[in-house]
Amino acid sequence: MTDTFRRTVAGILILLVAGMCVLPWYGTIFDSRFPTSFDLRIYTRIMIFAIVVIGLNILVGAAGLVSLGHAALYGFGAHVAALLALRAGVGFVPGVIGSVALTAAMGAVLAYPSVRVRGVFLAVITVAFGLVFVNVLREWVPVTGGASGLSSIPRGEFLGLPLTLRPNAWYALYYVVLFCLVLSFLLQYTILRSYLGRAMRASAMSENAARALGISIIRTRTIAFMISAGFAGLAGALFTNLALFVNYESFRFTQSVEFLLMAILGGAGTLLGPLVGTVTVFYSSVLLQAFEQWQTFFYGLMLLVVLFAMPKGVVGSIEGWLVQRQSSGRTPASSDWPHWTPDLEGVVRPPAAGQTETLRLEGLTLRFGGLVAVDSVDLVATTGSVHALIGPNGAGKSSVINMISGFYRPSAGTIRLAGHDVTGVASTDMAAAGVARTFQNTELFGAMSALENVMVGFHGSFSCGILAAAARTPAARRQEAQARAQAKALLDFVGLTEFADVAASSLPFGHQRRLEIARALALRPRLLLLDEPAAGLTHGEIEDLVRLIQVLAKRNLTILLVEHHVDMIMAVSDHVTVLDYGQVIASGRPGEIRENPRVIEAYFGHAAKPTPHQETVQ
């Protein structure tokens, strides 16, 4: 998105907010009956809905999770606020804070057990929560009032003004809700653009890559759900103050579907989507009221139509169209790489004094059921060396990489990293310990830009908390700016500066491989695992890759390389270990390995041993 476009949108939004600020006074200024207090009530209600949808948008659009129970979370917040006001005489502001906190906590309770498995489970649990919630409201009469609900909730006050929609109180409620909406919108913006927002999107696009970069999937998703629930709690508390009456009728399953429809119709993951979606669906539902009992049917139909015709929603489709229009005609050029600059000195973790070996595998074994994929592998990678791991297809090379990076738990044996035993440590912690990796079939975060991909790699370097990131405290800004600058330096290193804003999935394949390496370097690794980095690259690109590996090794980064391109292995590696049937069959300097008869046999088979072609050596 260009800056002019961004500025235009920001300008429109500021005008919109200004308009909304003036709106209640329109009647007074122009001596018109509009807006009546009924109109204002409707606008307030739409704003409250938009707050729920903003929360849902973070969940669906960024974290890729579906909630079908947001109406219940909204109702939960509403009831917390109502009960705090009725039973404990709590004032408006503490009441709202209580609602947000308790609803977010409820969200964590729902999300934590379910997000670890699959997204669908969370969706199921949210529906269940919705049903139980309505059930409890109906049955637990002493607390919730049952069908008659909670009424005569005391009207809250803010800055000494009663929260009403009347001119004599300066339309205090309207302005409070407007303020909350603007705040929610800004929070949505800051959260989605913070390291946390990137982690959410990364976890949704590739769990493996996210884990390899030190992101905990469960934690990230649970936080996403908590945040989303927090917005619902805020909206619920505001609703209570608007209606001064709550019962289960407003928080049924159909309402959850309506919220979801708003988020998706607007465009999940976009900033403006929630606003567009909420207004569109709200006014359609006013029209649909004419159909009486057919109303819910039409919600379903609308959702279906949107999913078929406009899966990215209104805003998402417009953005996609703009990006397409803008990108046509201009192709960025790749610059020379590897391009080492002094800014990059911090990229490699300096080895501890006296450390000579980075990685030591002893008797490493992996069994799948009865199958032994890796059989007692011993390997030592000295610090600053390039160690190649080769062998025919199915020899167990990738399994070794997956164990070192914590994706597979070894069945036996030990893994030592810089002297420390790290056997069985999970991938997320391995990343923190300084093990970075790339994947055989490049696992980039496709819809994120090249720059954002690298910035995800800096996830672990953010020490500011979620709240600080959302509030953009000076510390958070500084860390963000630093990560951005370093990510740019890394992009420059691999020659992708001009592609910084291009979505990773639309990069040419060779560039994707480079980007993945840049992203891995963002971890400041002490050990870099490259799983077939040359596969699919042209000869020229392979030569560049060789130089990149050499540059890094010269800076004392230890590299373990799984590769088939013998050219490259010979050119770049200090030491080669050959696996066959999961066992080490040879280990030595590249020159020795190439003439080793067992290695030749492993690759070619023994049926007709090829004659040595010494004559080709000039």
Next chain:
Amino acid sequence: MGASIQYFLSGLSIGGVYALLALGFSMMWSVARAANFNHGDIFMVGGMGTVVFLGLGLPVWVSAVLAILIATIAGALIERFLIRPFNREPNSVGWMLTTVAIGVMIVGASTALLGSAARPLPSPLMDEPLRIGGAGIFPQELLLPAVAVLTTLALYLFQSRTHLGRAIRAVAANRTAAELMGIDADRVTLYVFAVAGGLGALAGFLVAPVIQASTTIGLAFGLKAFMVAIIAGITNPAGVVIVALVFGVVERFIEGYFSTSARDAVGFSIMILVLLAFPQGIFARKEVAKV
């Protein structure tokens, strides 16, 4: 003692409904790694459809067969048009949204047309309760777990003894390999969704005399069955049926010893706790994650 037997038997009855629905979820998930999220509404079509056709003067068996037939076709159509196009990538959520949408449409339309009142379905098996150890239970209620267990057995035999059954298992195990055997994996998936729809409707028809049919019962039943399937380990049909029956019994005991209103809250909480203890499901088979 008599009360316990009563809870146990009527729990088995409702557990039989969960079992038939959960079995459908298990079948769908196995072949497609997706399911009709609102399978419960297909179940509702079985009960309400029968009642409606009966009201039109058709004999009860014809009505039931018609309702089940409609559900079968609906299952196939939902797979073809709402799941297949929205399940192209692993972990996609599109199919959830489309099937929720169609579920809302089915419930919305049927409520608008038929009203939300519960409707009885007469059955000769509801005339005289059987006396078992001080408990009284109608034969219709015992029919449900019996049908569930028999269906599971029949399904097992079908999948191990027939060519199509083996093809279904092949598709569930490895779609690519199944295609290389000459099996049209898409068509097999369609069949499975059709059968799951039919089984769901059968459950709806069988339970209607016990609990009365209404247009809105599908959501809760479908949801519980889905959760049961998940906590049992969704790709293991026998495990799914066992957990479904147990869950039905547990629910009745909660009703008996706490209160009816506590049933869902306690029941769901138990399921969430079980899921915490067994994230992959109780009877799950190990799946090796591919990196």
Next chain:
Amino acid sequence: MTTSPLLSIEGLQVRYGAIEAVTDATLSVMPGEFVGVIGSNGAGKSSTMRAIAGVLRPAGGKVRFDGADVTGRRGHAMVHLGVAMVPEGRMIFGDQTVRENLLLGAYSRVMRNDQSVGQDMDEVLELFPRLRERIGQLGGSLSGGEQQMLAIARGLLSKPRLLIVDELSLGLAPKILDMLFPILAGLNARGLSILLVEQMASYALQVTSRTYVMENGRTMFSGPSRELAHDDRVLDAYLGRHRSD
């Protein structure tokens, strides 16, 4: 000389997202021929085979079988046309018995009510007596070599006109390979056309009559296998001697 090829592919391309695995694969198999495709890992051999067998949709190019354009047909349709593939990694149905796996191999014929399946089953078990011994065992409990036998047997039971074998040697010990390659040669001698993809060039060059060499997603050159066995270019493609020394 007048016979037309059983299989011919021209300019085949395969893409995985932005990744171009195969940029230009062109090859043909005459009726009764035993053709090999060799090349180092990642050269695009398996992707080419998967595109022919209909497991992948080619991004470009043409696939002709028996004169008809079959580009983009799905896997099961190719089986019905007479193309069977023994896939890379074997893909045995681990929770089904050897017998059930074999019956699945004959699925397309059973569905047509082909009466000769039982007889063919006997023949196949004659060829692989080890499978007869293990007929009631689950596929997952077999050793790698036995699984490969089962995969071949399963492929044969669809009575193919062309058998594609993808990486026969994958993870198998030389002893087993010494047994399996002659079996393929025997099948070819009885008239079956075979397209063999093999990383272990020496085996492939020994049993096939003609071989294509693939590198970087392209079929680079081809020739009679006997000649290629002594062609430096083949070894170079693997060991990269032409550049590094």
